[in-house]
């Protein structure tokens with residue numbers, strides 16, 4: 001039976017990433033990643049990659065740190081497509097690093113031109129897995145995370161290289177300041193289900209509203225003090241939207257309250273206890289939305305004060 005006491009998040013609706021150059025970011029997510037332009041406005045664009053909307057917006061900083069592994073974003077590919085990934089990225093002038101922890105799951109790390117770390121993730125069917133580097137925690141080489149930064153020329157690989165087709169969004173993994181506290185928050189407050197991971201002292205995963213969310217205590221920066229990006233948005237239906245805000249508030253989260261762009265849909269930003277920025281977004285069916293404050297870009301007065309959303313969560 002479904003538990004109606006706690007409001008539910010629907011599904012991961014979009015991830016929105018900072019970029020240093022919007023034109024460059026759009027070209028990368030379309031030409032290199034194979035996404036489709038979904039929404040295009042001055043200063044902000046959305047590209048749909050398989051089932052996920054990836055937003056990009058110019059910001060002076062905030063992408064994955066120069067030598068950091070978190071945050072990063074994983075996309076699922078099958079074995080045949082993983083096999084295309086190295087030649088494809090090489091041909092696009094994108095440095096990349098293929099590795100494995102266990103000779104079962106194949107991973108390839110690379111960055112977008114701003115520095116956001118991306119991963120092709122393949123859980124079975126890659127025949128050449130023995131040729132991948134072994135992970136650093138399994139006795140292999142350190143991940144060359146700093147060497148994956150580059151200046152993109154805009155180059156796109158030509159035949160015979162083929163672009164790997166992405167099956168679906170895989171996971172988002174973010175840095176947290178206290179792993180046990182983070183896990184408690186993602187399970188008890190947001191409603192995630194704990195998953196088993198290989199190195200639970202520094203990394204754990206939760207299944208949250210159908211999405212795999214990694215929580216890492218291995219360093220990295222959460223969303224900047226005054227920054228809107230990166231943020232991760234969960235869709236919440238009309239029945240759950242306002243109750244979710246009440247629930248977050250009761251749970252000790254700083255909740256600035258809902259706002260609207262159009263008087264019909266509602267959204268609200270909040271942070272996890274580390275500072276990673278989340279959004280809950282409701283696309284329709286909130287009659288109260290006509291009364292929500294309207295965003296400044298839509299002619300209203302509402303602007304989120306990102307710096308005010310931090311809090312000390314005690315569990």
Ligand SMILES: [Fe+2]
Pocket residue numbers: 072073074119171173
């Ligand atoms: Fe990952």
Ligand SMILES: [Fe+2]
Pocket residue numbers: 014016055231233279
């Ligand atoms: Fe958003």
